[in-house]
Amino acid sequence: MLSLRRVAYIALAWVSFCLGMIGVVVPLMPTTCFMLLAVWAASRGSPRFAQWIREHPRFGASVVAWERERAIPRRAKGVAVLMLVFSVAVLLLTVPSAIVKLALVTGLGLLAVWIVTRPSPVDGSGPFTNQVR
Structure with a gap:
């Protein structure tokens, strides 16, 4: 049970x-x-x-x-950053409050920096590959 x-x-x-x-x-x-x-x-x-x-x-x-x-695979980092940029564009066009825009854009920007600064896997495995150790 x-x-x-x-x-x-x-x-x-x-x-x-x-x-x-x-x-x-x-x-x-x-x-x-x-x-x-x-x-x-x-x-x-x-x-x-x-x-x-x-x-x-x-x-x-x-x-x-x-x-x-x-580690985060390079391609996943690229996709994540592109999606964050797209998200920022949508937020800038749809959110009326300047303070909320600033907070969201700052948060997503910091998230993008964090993602990009993570190491990539040693063996290059990641999404869109078939390599798994």
């Missing part, structure tokens, strides 16, 4: 995974952070689900690179 704690971890893993999938197509919605949360929660509730995420052809390499090296 499943414990309440295990059920909660599994539920969190599935919700995070679904949010990550939505983030693939929706600007301003992150993908990788939800996948990292999903694999963390799944590791505690369903190791088989966690392994499935790690082996996923689209997300697995990025998750494994982060878990092993705290």
Whole structure:
């Protein structure tokens, strides 16, 4: 029988995974952070689900690179920064408050700097490759 704690971890893993999938197509919605949360929660509730995420052809390499090296693949960095730039453009055109615009643009800019300054995986694995150590 499943414990309440295990059920909660599994539920969190599935919700995070679904949010990550939505983030693939929706600007301003992150993908990788939800996948990292999903694999963390799944590791505690369903190791088989966690392994499935790690082996996923689209997300697995990025998750494994982060878990092993705290690294973000170069291509993922590029896609993330492009999406942040797109998000900033949308915010600048749609948010009426100058203070809110400034806060959001500053926050997204700092996030972009953080992403770019993370190391790249040693073996070059990442999204859009089939390399997983």
